[in-house]
Amino acid sequence: SKFAQKQFEKQGMKIILEAKVTKVEKGANSVTAHVEMKDGKVEKITADRMISAVGVQGNIxxxxxxxxxxxxxxxxxxxxxxGNTNVPGIYAIGDVAGPPMLAHKAEHEGVVCVEKIANFPGVHATDKLKIPGCTYCNPQVASVGLTEAKAKAEGKDIRVGRFQFAANGKAIALGEDQGFVKTIFDKKTGQLLGAHMVGAEVTELIQGFVVAMNLETTEEELMHTIFPHPTLSEMMKESVLDAYGRALNA
Known part of the structure; x- marks a missing residue:
């Protein structure tokens, strides 16, 4: 998030943290927001338009x-x-069934729920830890699984790999050399616990790590996988290699 914030600020955006909008006034051609800052002071911010992005809540x-x-x-x-509730015969999916409140999560829950009701063989429960989250801003942000902080909070012994877009040929050629790929592994088992990306087209790349997590792929299996060159996806492997001190293009 800090990296993304820096990129936004380079684009001329002003980011105000730990603040809340207490009042909004609509003018003829503008909107003024009264923003209460961390210190309690209220600042008035006037703009042509205001976007309200305060999250989603299922209606129950x-x-x-x-x-x-x-x-x-x-x-x-x-x-x-x-999708089973505590009452037999009553099911819930999507936003009303809790976070993450994402369309692809709701779709998958619906399929799983209906197939389970119909007694389809081999139906797997939805694992919320393996649901990717994507933010379609510039730069893009994508993640799946545990963050480094969350993994440490759970007492896991981990390895962390990082790789910068600036060291990737395709990213440089595209003029998109700002970004990174980060991977978190269980040091004992080699299990991929989480992956996080910021940069160009990471909302497309993240699915590779989602598949790896669902297949319980280890770091060794990922390191032995050949990625095409030149591609942005090479950074995924480089991040894995970096977690084990074996990055080729750091």
Missing amino acids: ENLGLEALGVKTERGCVVVDGY
Whole structure:
């Protein structure tokens, strides 16, 4: 997030953290937001337009869930990996079933839920840890699995690999040399715990790590995988190699 913030600031954006909008005034051709800063002072910011991006919340009101005894928590229906609630015959998927509130997560949950109801063989529960998240800004941001901080908080012994876009030939040729790829591995098992990227087309690249996590691919298997050259995807392998002190183009 710090890297992305620096890139935004280079583009002329002003980022204000730990603040909240307390009031909005609409003018004839402008909008003025009253922003309460960290120190309690209120600053007025005027712009041509304002975008409200305050997140998503599933709507579970007035559905009679309490009368049915369906368990909810923090405004979401509590479900297992198959969409089952605590009441037999009642299921929930998508935003109402809790975060991450993403379209691809909802679609997958729907398929899993229906196939489980229909007794399809080999149905796997949705694993929220393996759901990719993508932010379509410039630079793009993509991630899956645990962050380095989260892995450490869980007491895991980890290896971390990093690789910069500036060392990738394709990124340089495209004029997109600002970004990085980061991978987190379990030091004992070699399991890929998480991957995080910032830069050009990382929302396309992240799926490679999603597949690797679902197949429980180890760092050794990833290191033995041949990536085409010249491509942005080479950075994925370089990040894996870096976690084990074997990066080729650092």
